[in-house]
Amino acid sequence: MSQEPHASLPITAYALLGLLTFGDELTGYELKQRADLTLRFYWVAPATSQVYSELARLTEHGLVEGVTSQGEGRRTTVYRITSEGQDALRAWLDGSRVGFPTLKHTVLLRLLIGHATEPARIRAVLEEYVDELAVALRDLRAVRDSLRGSDAPGEAFFYPSVVADWGLDYFAAETRHTRRALARLSEGEP
Amino acid sequence: MSQEPHASLPITAYALLGLLTFGDELTGYELKQRADLTLRFYWVAPATSQVYSELARLTEHGLVEGVTSQGEGRRTTVYRITSEGQDALRAWLDGSRVGFPTLKHTVLLRLLIGHATEPARIRAVLEEYVDELAVALRDLRAVRDSLRGSDAPGEAFFYPSVVADWGLDYFAAETRHTRRALARLSEGEP
DNA sequence: ACAGCCATGTAACTCGTTACATGATTAC
DNA sequence: GTAATCATGTAACGAGTTACATGGCTGT
Numbered sequence: 001m002s003q004e005p006h007a008s009l010p011i012t013a014y015a016l017l018g019l020l021t022f023g024d025e026l027t028g029y030e031l032k033q034r035a036d037l038t039l040r041f042y043w044v045a046p047a048t049s050q051v052y053s054e055l056a057r058l059t060e061h062g063l064v065e066g067v068t069s070q071g072e073g074r075r076t077t078v079y080r081i082t083s084e085g086q087d088a089l090r091a092w093l094d095g096s097r098v099g100f101p102t103l104k105h106t107v108l109l110r111l112l113i114g115h116a117t118e119p120a121r122i123r124a125v126l127e128e129y130v131d132e133l134a135v136a137l138r139d140l141r142a143v144r145d146s147l148r149g150s151d152a153p154g155e156a157f158f159y160p161s162v163v164a165d166w167g168l169d170y171f172a173a174e175t176r177h178t179r180r181a182l183a184r185l186s187e188g189e190p
Numbered sequence: 191m192s193q194e195p196h197a198s199l200p201i202t203a204y205a206l207l208g209l210l211t212f213g214d215e216l217t218g219y220e221l222k223q224r225a226d227l228t229l230r231f232y233w234v235a236p237a238t239s240q241v242y243s244e245l246a247r248l249t250e251h252g253l254v255e256g257v258t259s260q261g262e263g264r265r266t267t268v269y270r271i272t273s274e275g276q277d278a279l280r281a282w283l284d285g286s287r288v289g290f291p292t293l294k295h296t297v298l299l300r301l302l303i304g305h306a307t308e309p310a311r312i313r314a315v316l317e318e319y320v321d322e323l324a325v326a327l328r329d330l331r332a333v334r335d336s337l338r339g340s341d342a343p344g345e346a347f348f349y350p351s352v353v354a355d356w357g358l359d360y361f362a363a364e365t366r367h368t369r370r371a372l373a374r375l376s377e378g379e380p
Numbered sequence: 381a382c383a384g385c386c387a388t389g390t391a392a393c394t395c396g397t398t399a400c401a402t403g404a405t406t407a408c
Numbered sequence: 409g410t411a412a413t414c415a416t417g418t419a420a421c422g423a424g425t426t427a428c429a430t431g432g433c434t435g436t
Contacts, residue, residue, distance in 0.1 A: 010423060011296065018303035029387050042298035047425055052389060074432045076387065086306065093300055093307040098315050100322050101298075105291040106201065108232040108356060110283055113208035114349035116276065117283040122349075125288055132290050153378030159304035159312075162374050166298060166367050173363040177356050184352050188343030200395065219415050237397055242417060264404045266415065 009061070013054050014092050015043050017063060020081040021089065022156065025067075027076055028052045038143055038160070041136070041167050055079055063088050111181065119185060126182050130175060137171045140164060199251070203244050204282050205233050207253060210271040211279065212346065215257075217266055218242045228333055228350070231326070231357050245269055253278050301371065309375060316372050320365060327361045330354060 019034050020026060026034065032051045039045065046054070058064040063085035066077040081089075107129045114122040144164035151161035209224050210216060216224065222241045229235065236244070248254040253275035256267040271279075297319045304312040334354035341351035 011299070012423080015299055018299070018306065021303055021306055027387070028389090038302075039299075042293060042295045042302065044292065044294065044424085048387095049389070049426085050424060052387095053424095056389095074387065089303065090307050093303070093315075094311055098300070098318055098322075099296050100326065101293060101295040102234065103232060103291060103293055104234065105232045106289050107291060108353055109201070109205055109208070109229075110288070111356075112228075112232065112350055112353045113211055113279065113283070114352075115346075116208065116211055117280050121284055128288055132288075136290065153375075156305075158378075160302055162304075162371050163298050163302045165374075166301075166371055169367050169370070170363070173360070173367075177359050177363075180359070181352050181356055184355075185343075188348075202395080217415070218417090219413095234396085238415095239398090239417070239419095240396055242415095243396095246417095264415065 009057070009088075010054075012044065012046055012050070013058060014089060015039055016046070016051065016054055017058060017081060017085055017089050020064065020079060021086070025078040025080040027078055028055055031055070031079070038164075041140060042163065058085070061088075107178075119189065123182060123185055126178050126185075130178050133171050133175045133178070137168065137175075140167050140171065144168060199247070199278075200244075202234065202236055202240070203248060204279060205229055206236070206241065206244055207248060207271060207275055207279050210254065210269060211276070215268040215270040217268055218245055221245070221269070228354075231330060232353065248275070251278075297368075309379065313372060313375055316368050316375075320368050323361050323365045323368070327358065327365075330357050330361065334358060 016031060016035070019031060019039065028048075028051050032046070032048050035051070036045045055064060055066070059066055059079075061084075063082060064079050065082050066079045068075060068077040107125060110125050111122060144161065144167075147157040147161045147164060150156045151158055206221060206225070209221060209229065218238075218241050222236070222238050225241070226235045245254060245256070249256055249269075251274075253272060254269050255272050256269045258265060258267045297315060300315050301312060334351065334357075337347040337351045337354060340346045341348055
């Protein structure tokens with residue numbers, strides 16, 4: 001049970017809590033997999049160890065409860081969100097300042113100081129990024145497709161599908177921006 | 191002088207080092223301002239204390255050197271990049287894996303678990319984001335405009351101008367994506 | 381039998397933040 | 409004279425990572 005009702009958690013804790021609101025109970029391991037699948041595009045892919053420590057803290061606060069099954073074999077704990085957890089999540093969504101997204105864009109950072117190396121190297125960096133964007137697009141498209149069937153307004157995966165489509169648009173836009181920068185770099189030299 | 195030539199620094203150290211490659215010498219305070227002005231859009235706006243501690247470390251490694259002027263009044267230290275620093279920066283640009291950008295998108299995170307609160311709240315979050323994007327666009331446009339005059343290929347601010355234009359495209363795209371999501375949310379309800 | 385995945389953690393460490401402290405200089 | 413800005417840090421802390429340890433289960 002939660003002693004401190006107003007203890008503020010890191011956003012990642014709410015992110016993990018949010019992943020538990022889609023109707024199923026998950027082990028730490030599964031939660032990590034789910035985070036890797038979807039959350040990584042918009043937030044982070046937390047380390048396995050962090051998933052477990054965050055789950056421990058959420059349990060302490062009573063926002064999550066785990067059922068441990070100790071057969072003779074492997075010990076596993078399945079977590080589900082509690083109603084206090086639902087309340088806390090909603091309070092976070094409703095009450096906290098939104099804040100501007102943070103971008104840690106290693107490609108743009110390199111481009112910014114491009115004059116410190118050869119133009120060919122910068123072009124190579126941008127081309128590598130285009131390739132990686134294609135991979136990300138493919139992965140995210142697979143996720144998006146897996147939501148079909150319950151992505152209509154009111155259905156379970158409506159919001160995730162809106163987010164996935166946003167992500168697809170985002171990667172497509174990034175690809176265009178990268179191509180535009182490459183064209184700009186070619187202006188100077190043949 | 192650097193004892194360990196291969197001690198790997200955090201990326202933020204290279205980012206700050208990169209800000210010192212535009213031909214001028216800066217105090218820690220000025221470096222922080224410059225980071226707030228441009229770096230924050232693509233990387234981070236490091237805390238003041240981190241700027242100073244990072245400068246101390248860069249100095250230890252011999253990548254930067256500071257000249258302290260102790261008049262009778264205020265003590266100030268102006269930093270410039272050394273040739274070892276130039277080499278290290280170039281080695282980082284050329285040698286390290288690029289890596290995919292990391293997005294910590296609080297808006298998308300909230301949208302992902304939108305079903306945990308009222309639709310009206312989610313719409314409000316998105317509209318707030320559109321407003322903040324407008325501010326960011328205005329700020330970045332001012333930066334971009336300040337580069338005019340030396341933004342042609344080969345000139346001092348060519349790369350920064352490419353980056354700034356990319357950023358402007360990015361914020362414009364984000365605005366479109368947010369509007370699209372808002373439209374999607376309105377499909378369900380009148 | 382052995383590799384690879386499932387499952388759960390601990391320990392040490394770094395990055396980066398907030399809060400705080402100090403004092404000089406400039407603008408009104 | 410006083411508020412804002414310039415300028416430089418220290419201390420405590422928290423988030424998150426990497427490396428490591430342990431062992432059961434599954435497919436070939």
